[in-house]
Amino acid sequence: MPNFDYEAPTSLARALELLSRPGEVRALAGGTDIIDQLKNNRRNADLVVDLKRVPELLTLESNGSRLRIGSAVSCTDVHKFTLEKGGFSALTEAVELVGSIHIQNRASVGGNVCNAAPSADTIPSLLIHEAVAHTASASGGREIPLIDFFAGPGQTVLQKGEILKELVLPASSANTASAYLRFIPRNEMDIAVAGVGSLIEINPSTKVVTKARIALASVAPTPVRAYAAEKFLEGTVIDAVAIDKTADIAVGSAVPITDVRGSAEYRKELIRVLTKRTLNICMERLA
Numbered sequence: 290m291p292n293f294d295y296e297a298p299t300s301l302a303r304a305l306e307l308l309s310r311p312g313e314v315r316a317l318a319g320g321t322d323i324i325d326q327l328k329n330n331r332r333n334a335d336l337v338v339d340l341k342r343v344p345e346l347l348t349l350e351s352n353g354s355r356l357r358i359g360s361a362v363s364c365t366d367v368h369k370f371t372l373e374k375g376g377f378s379a380l381t382e383a384v385e386l387v388g389s390i391h392i393q394n395r396a397s398v399g400g401n402v403c404n405a406a407p408s409a410d411t412i413p414s415l416l417i418h419e420a421v422a423h424t425a426s427a428s429g430g431r432e433i434p435l436i437d438f439f440a441g442p443g444q445t446v447l448q449k450g451e452i453l454k455e456l457v458l459p460a461s462s463a464n465t466a467s468a469y470l471r472f473i474p475r476n477e478m479d480i481a482v483a484g485v486g487s488l489i490e491i492n493p494s495t496k497v498v499t500k501a502r503i504a505l506a507s508v509a510p511t512p513v514r515a516y517a518a519e520k521f522l523e524g525t526v527i528d529a530v531a532i533d534k535t536a537d538i539a540v541g542s543a544v545p546i547t548d549v550r551g552s553a554e555y556r557k558e559l560i561r562v563l564t565k566r567t568l569n570i571c572m573e574r575l576a
């Protein structure tokens with residue numbers, strides 16, 4: 290492990306002051322990505338700023354109209370909270386898939402987002418629930434729709450000295466359901482070969498879809514929304530034929546690479562299957 294200074298501030302103001310210092314300053318939340326990256330020289334740091342003691346980054350609350358998740362809140366806490374409150378099933382499912390129980394106890398949803406891996410499991414769920422990234426820096430903060438937060442594999446639009454403060458998700462209306470599924474070759478502790486999050490809102494009497502959100506993991510340099518599939522589904526009466534067609538269209542938003550985990554063609558087929566399955570789960574949840 291290379292040498293670096295370490296600070297664990299207990300206020301946001303102090304954290305932001307540290308993060309704006311010259312040199313390579315890295316935020317640390319759970320450390321499950323960054324420690325490994327530093328050890329293996331995939332990232333370097335002069336200073337590591339531990340954010341886990343900053344109260345403003347540990348918010349976890351829902352007031353009925355929105356859910357606020359502080360950037361340093363662990364996957365375990367998000368899982369417990371959303372399971373109890375309901376309304377964000379895809380996210381509840383995604384946080385429970387990250388690594389293992391031990392990893393989930395350390396790993397934050399904010400860290401999963403800021404690490405910006407195309408395969409990150411929480412991101413499709415956050416995208417379909419229309420999360421907005423609220424940032425903070427010494428010079429102020431920004432509100433960035435999550436879809437605009439990613440600049441490439443491992444890269445975000447955060448500037449030097451700017452951190453993710455919290456993720457804010459509007460509450461879903463009634464008659465809405467969401468689901469997240471990923472494919473990995475073994476039961477756990479693996480990176481998604483492909484992942485799909487789906488959310489639909491339907492008119493219960495006509496079964497017409499009034500809102501559709503579909504987001505894909507591991508099939509592009511950044512997480513992507515399957516806009517064409519969403520557009521097709523909105524205004525359509527949902528049934529098996531519509532779900533099949535939506536899944537076919539979603540494949541068109543995937544631009545995967547071939548690597549050791551799977552070929553591009555295999556990943557596209559996974560998108561078709563996982564889109565179908567997540568939409569069917571949504572329908573079961575709405576029944």
Ligand SMILES: Cc1cc2nc3c(=O)[nH]c(=O)nc-3n(C[C@H](O)[C@H](O)[C@H](O)COP(=O)(O)OP(=O)(O)OC[C@H]3O[C@@H](n4cnc5c(N)ncnc54)[C@H](O)[C@@H]3O)c2cc1C
Pocket residue numbers: 315316317318319320321322323324325340360361386387388389392395396397398399400401402403404408409410411447451452453454478479480481
């Ligand atoms: C064994 C193992 C299994 C894993 N399995 C999965 C899996 O199944 N699915 C999955 O998606 N991931 C998995 N991961 C990856 C990792 O656990 C997640 O990405 C995790 O959510 C990262 O959160 P963290 O709090 O540990 O982030 P950290 O490692 O603390 O930080 C990650 C990155 O985000 C930056 N960062 C953190 N917080 C902020 C902030 N507030 N503002 C700006 N930048 C910030 C850091 O500087 C760093 O670059 C696994 C990791 C391990 C070690």
